[in-house]
Amino acid sequence: MNNEKVNSLQQARDKIDQIDVALIELIASRQFYVDQAMRHKQTVEDVQSPQRVKEVIEKVRTLALQHAVDPDMVERLYHDMIQHFIQRELKEFRP
Numbered sequence: 001m002n003n004e005k006v007n008s009l010q011q012a013r014d015k016i017d018q019i020d021v022a023l024i025e026l027i028a029s030r031q032f033y034v035d036q037a038m039r040h041k042q043t044v045e046d047v048q049s050p051q052r053v054k055e056v057i058e059k060v061r062t063l064a065l066q067h068a069v070d071p072d073m074v075e076r077l078y079h080d081m082i083q084h085f086i087q088r089e090l091k092e093f094r095p
Contacts, residue, residue, distance in 0.1 A: 047090055060078050061074060
């Protein structure tokens with residue numbers, strides 16, 4: 001990660017805008033692989049996979065702490081994203 005000091009509000013906003021583009025691209029990639037994983041799921045339980053959700057949440061909370069980011073905020077973001085993907089999968093799921 002390249003955290004460099006900026007000299008103005010506009011520079012900070014430009015950096016934030018660049019990060020937003022990167023975040024959206026990463027979410028799109030995550031969605032692509034969620035779609036790929038769905039092809040290998042056999043049951044609704046496989047789609048909902050509470051144990052996997054728990055593992056992911058624990059992992060991202062740990063990563064957040066390692067990067068000095070609020071783990072509660074990260075958990076909420078991931079919870080919302082995961083629930084969205086689960087609902088999306090359930091709409092498409094054909095056992």
